Amino acid sequence: MRLATLENETPDGRLVLVAPDGAYCASAPAPNLQAALEDWDAFAAAACSITTFPDSLDLARVRAPLPRAWQWLDGSVYPSHGALMDKVLGVDKPPVDHPLMYQGVSDTFYGPLQDVPMASEELGIDFEGEFGIIIDRVPMGTSAVDATRHIRLLVQINDWSLRALAGPEMKTGFGWLQAKPPCSMAPFAITPDELGDAWQDSRPHLHLRVSWNGKQFGDAFGGPMAYGFNEIMAHAARTRHLVAGTVIGSGTVSNENFRDVGSSCIAERRGIEIVDEGKPRTEFMRFGDSVRMEARLANGRTPFGNIEQKVVKA
Amino acid sequence: MRLATLENETPDGRLVLVAPDGAYCASAPAPNLQAALEDWDAFAAAACSITTFPDSLDLARVRAPLPRAWQWLDGSVYPSHGALMDKVLGVDKPPVDHPLMYQGVSDTFYGPLQDVPMASEELGIDFEGEFGIIIDRVPMGTSAVDATRHIRLLVQINDWSLRALAGPEMKTGFGWLQAKPPCSMAPFAITPDELGDAWQDSRPHLHLRVSWNGKQFGDAFGGPMAYGFNEIMAHAARTRHLVAGTVIGSGTVSNENFRDVGSSCIAERRGIEIVDEGKPRTEFMRFGDSVRMEARLANGRTPFGNIEQKVVKA
Numbered sequence: 001m002r003l004a005t006l007e008n009e010t011p012d013g014r015l016v017l018v019a020p021d022g023a024y025c026a027s028a029p030a031p032n033l034q035a036a037l038e039d040w041d042a043f044a045a046a047a048c049s050i051t052t053f054p055d056s057l058d059l060a061r062v063r064a065p066l067p068r069a070w071q072w073l074d075g076s077v078y079p080s081h082g083a084l085m086d087k088v089l090g091v092d093k094p095p096v097d098h099p100l101m102y103q104g105v106s107d108t109f110y111g112p113l114q115d116v117p118m119a120s121e122e123l124g125i126d127f128e129g130e131f132g133i134i135i136d137r138v139p140m141g142t143s144a145v146d147a148t149r150h151i152r153l154l155v156q157i158n159d160w161s162l163r164a165l166a167g168p169e170m171k172t173g174f175g176w177l178q179a180k181p182p183c184s185m186a187p188f189a190i191t192p193d194e195l196g197d198a199w200q201d202s203r204p205h206l207h208l209r210v211s212w213n214g215k216q217f218g219d220a221f222g223g224p225m226a227y228g229f230n231e232i233m234a235h236a237a238r239t240r241h242l243v244a245g246t247v248i249g250s251g252t253v254s255n256e257n258f259r260d261v262g263s264s265c266i267a268e269r270r271g272i273e274i275v276d277e278g279k280p281r282t283e284f285m286r287f288g289d290s291v292r293m294e295a296r297l298a299n300g301r302t303p304f305g306n307i308e309q310k311v312v313k314a
Numbered sequence: 315m316r317l318a319t320l321e322n323e324t325p326d327g328r329l330v331l332v333a334p335d336g337a338y339c340a341s342a343p344a345p346n347l348q349a350a351l352e353d354w355d356a357f358a359a360a361a362c363s364i365t366t367f368p369d370s371l372d373l374a375r376v377r378a379p380l381p382r383a384w385q386w387l388d389g390s391v392y393p394s395h396g397a398l399m400d401k402v403l404g405v406d407k408p409p410v411d412h413p414l415m416y417q418g419v420s421d422t423f424y425g426p427l428q429d430v431p432m433a434s435e436e437l438g439i440d441f442e443g444e445f446g447i448i449i450d451r452v453p454m455g456t457s458a459v460d461a462t463r464h465i466r467l468l469v470q471i472n473d474w475s476l477r478a479l480a481g482p483e484m485k486t487g488f489g490w491l492q493a494k495p496p497c498s499m500a501p502f503a504i505t506p507d508e509l510g511d512a513w514q515d516s517r518p519h520l521h522l523r524v525s526w527n528g529k530q531f532g533d534a535f536g537g538p539m540a541y542g543f544n545e546i547m548a549h550a551a552r553t554r555h556l557v558a559g560t561v562i563g564s565g566t567v568s569n570e571n572f573r574d575v576g577s578s579c580i581a582e583r584r585g586i587e588i589v590d591e592g593k594p595r596t597e598f599m600r601f602g603d604s605v606r607m608e609a610r611l612a613n614g615r616t617p618f619g620n621i622e623q624k625v626v627k628a
Contacts, residue, residue: 070382070421073491091487102488103417107384107557119455119553140628141433162553173405174416175489177387178553239433239476239492243421314454 081254124163129264187305202228218262395568438477443578501619516542532576
């Protein structure tokens with residue numbers, strides 16, 4: 001099942017089921033995605049019986065599948081990215097035996113084609129290509145094994161970041177706040193079965209092709225997460241319930257051979273330049289710059305659709 | 315104006331206006347507080363015309379004034395608390411010229427009398443008495459001066475903390491996640507004018523009396539915030555819009571003479587013991603323990619009502 005949310009002048013938008021070809025849609029049996037997630041089994045049963053898609057899907061009206069959520073928790077579970085960033089930021093972290101994670105702003109997720117307002121070019125504007133999940137309610141203390149069945153939807157996310165603020169905020173111990181403005185989501189939220197064999201051990205086995213101003217920047221593989229999404233969920237749920245509609249991210253998709261496949265964020269490329277050449281060469285984004293992100297299966301299909309958006313002055 | 319939210323089997327509860335005596339209430343001209351905040355001027359105008367309070371207020375049915383919010387940002391702006399905690403946690407932070415702040419879980423705020431479920435006694439269960447504000451929409455880039463008029467309501471908060479997790483999470487640079495389960499709120503959200511002269515420079519000039527298992531633990535004064543709430547808001551809004559209903563906290567209320575007035579959290583008392591005696595003597599909370607928090611004006615009035623709740627096993 002593929003779901004999208006259309007603009008309808010309400011904060012949560014209108015939910016539609018998307019046809020396999022991505023060009024047509026049908027009204028979903030819930031007013032919006034948050035409502036669907038709050039009673040997922042009933043929603044899924046009703047949605048399964050819908051097999052005709054009478055309306056053409058206007059991508060210009062597509063918002064984030066979940067335009068706002070009660071909670072957004074972002075992990076950082078690609079070891080090649082974490083190790084490089086610690087090195088170049090001079091962060092001296094003790095080793096931990098759990099996923100690293102922070103809570104970010106969840107009241108706004110930008111749509112896939114929406115311009116993204118930023119306060120200033122001086123803040124080090126960067127994209128971060130990620131995978132994410134949307135869950136139904138997870139009680140406090142749920143194990144990683146039990147968490148798996150609460151993964152209802154997969155999404156593709158651009159976790160916008162302001163790098164001039166990120167390092168200093170880490171050093172306070174309070175984590176990121178100003179460094180993390182709202183994220184964007186690709187058009188379609190999909191049930192895990194849509195990925196077939198490319199969904200393994202709660203990990204998305206797709207390539208994430210990232211282009212910046214029309215030029216390919218990275219094509220990293222989503223598989224090598226140090227922790228599966230079910231383990232990330234169990235970590236988050238240790239001391240709190242997770243409400244239906246909580247969104248959880250993987251952190252920047254990254255591979256050990258990033259020099260070959262490229263990166264999913266500018267900071268990682270700059271990190272490589274610092275290690276290889278002594279200083280960064282690649283600048284951060286400017287107003288008017290665009291980024292495109294598409295996650296591709298081995299057969300070339302792009303199950304989430306594409307993010308393609310421009311940074312503008314707030 | 316004093317507002318409370320009553321249980322009505324919906325996630326957001328039912329909003330009421332509370333009489334000056336705190337014993338009676340009237341239906342508010344908005345279904346819930348979130349709705350009121352989204353059109354505050356219209357709400358406030360309609361609410362002003364309500365002068366009779368026909369219903370008795372059943373405190374047992376009172377929830378948090380805002381039982382869930384799109385965003386909860388907690389500062390740490392009492393210098394005496396921050397300096398002591400850094401010292402005893404061994405956190406070596408560079409000095410910063412802005413309020414320290416993290417984003418916490420906002421989908422749940424416990425009511426003032428509700429039992430609070432915690433995962434384990436081994437996690438160092440602690441209370442944190444704080445003041446907070448609830449705002450209407452603040453655009454990105456709003457200055458501290460302009461932020462002031464967006465402070466719509468004041469609240470009193472217990473920011474539950476798990477100290478065994480807090481120090482290690484700070485050292486990762488990602489900040490607190492497991493260390494911060496949902497907070498609680500005192501019964502009444504009040505407009506700033508309810509405090510009269512005790513609301514100065516966006517700071518609450520009240521004493522916060524905290525009792526643990528019936529024994530007074532602290533009575534710190536709210537005035538000496540290093541940053542007013544308007545400055546905290548401007549910091550948060552530098553790179554993001556703040557949606558209506560965003561809740562912002564002061565961090566643990568603390569005074570330089572904490573050896574005389576006591577503390578608003580156990581961690582601070584333990585910190586004093588470490589400094590004075592070489593090691594902490596006071597243990598953290600156990601299941602079945604209770605905490606009471608009341609903010610008092612100089613005339614003895616308690617404008618927010620009282621938090622009085624018990625910790626239980628989740």
